[in-house]
Amino acid sequence: xxxxxxxxxLTIFILQPxxxxxxxxxxxxxxxxxxxxKLNWLIASESVVGATCLTGLYSLWYSKYPRSSFHLINDNxxxxxxxxxxxxxxxxxMGKLGYESLKWGGLNQRKALWYGGFYGFAYLGCxxxxxxxxxxxxxxxxxxxxxxLGTALFIGQQLAWNDQKIILxxxxxxxxxxQYNHDQMGQSVAERMLKDYNGQTYWLSVNLAGISxxxxxxxxxxxxxxxxxxxxxxxxxxxxxxxxxxxLPYFKRYSQFYISPDIDLSHIRTRSKTLRLVLNAxxxxxxxxxxxxxxxxxxxxxxxxx
Numbered sequence: 055x056x057x058x059x060x061x062x063x064l065t066i067f068i069l070q071p072x073x074x075x076x077x078x079x080x081x082x083x084x085x086x087x088x089x090x091x092k093l094n095w096l097i098a099s100e101s102v103v104g105a106t107c108l109t110g111l112y113s114l115w116y117s118k119y120p121r122s123s124f125h126l127i128n129d130n131x132x133x134x135x136x137x138x139x140x141x142x143x144x145x146x147x148m149g150k151l152g153y154e155s156l157k158w159g160g161l162n163q164r165k166a167l168w169y170g171g172f173y174g175f176a177y178l179g180c181x182x183x184x185x186x187x188x189x190x191x192x193x194x195x196x197x198x199x200x201x202x203l204g205t206a207l208f209i210g211q212q213l214a215w216n217d218q219k220i221i222l223x224x225x226x227x228x229x230x231x232x233q234y235n236h237d238q239m240g241q242s243v244a245e246r247m248l249k250d251y252n253g254q255t256y257w258l259s260v261n262l263a264g265i266s267x268x269x270x271x272x273x274x275x276x277x278x279x280x281x282x283x284x285x286x287x288x289x290x291x292x293x294x295x296x297x298x299x300x301x302l303p304y305f306k307r308y309s310q311f312y313i314s315p316d317i318d319l320s321h322i323r324t325r326s327k328t329l330r331l332v333l334n335a336x337x338x339x340x341x342x343x344x345x346x347x348x349x350x351x352x353x354x355x356x357x358x359x360x
Contacts, residue, residue: 127192145204148174281312
């Protein structure tokens, strides 16, 4: 219960600064100290959602496992680093969402960036603290470093360019590995999308026109993406010989590196606000395109890679 209360406090504490900076929304023409109602509504909503998510996470997951004193764990070798890419991407997009929401609420751009940009780092930091108090796991310095990288990638680009010329993306295909360990890699398609790292690929997608300043050569929506994946994994650190008494075949665990053209959906021009919203919402998904893969000291091509 003590850990539960600590996380409620942390959630409120993290979101509390927005009540202070809300005063910045007072217009110069209005001498009265009235805050922006839209920003106040946003702060209240975020506080409720953040507290609900953290308390729900603790109640539904962590409360079922024995607790311990806070401790660290080195899990950098698990799943050949795929989970670290997931942390980086999550903190990146949570920071982007925080920044855009505070701007929509009326906060000035710089403060929206610093407060909103750290949403992902703060939220995932709470989750790491949960892990650190769980006997089953432990707080991971590697996860914290990945969270920091995702936050820095977003904030750094906004400070340098006021734009995201390098974005993180994700793609997925159904792998053959999940059938050997449903407990860790999921059984349904939805579970496997989240848990089967063999089928996931994480991409660093670079906008060619934005980076090169050759807008006349490259269309504004054209990106070049560099991907990382892994395969042959039936366990986190190593592949078990058997699961629940059932022997497993041998699989070689290996990393995969990709290069592929990509489309930045945020640069697709449209007058429809609804379509623009949809394009931004699914912009984290790597569009299936031809790709080159380097793995196991071999180069091979894919006509269409997911």
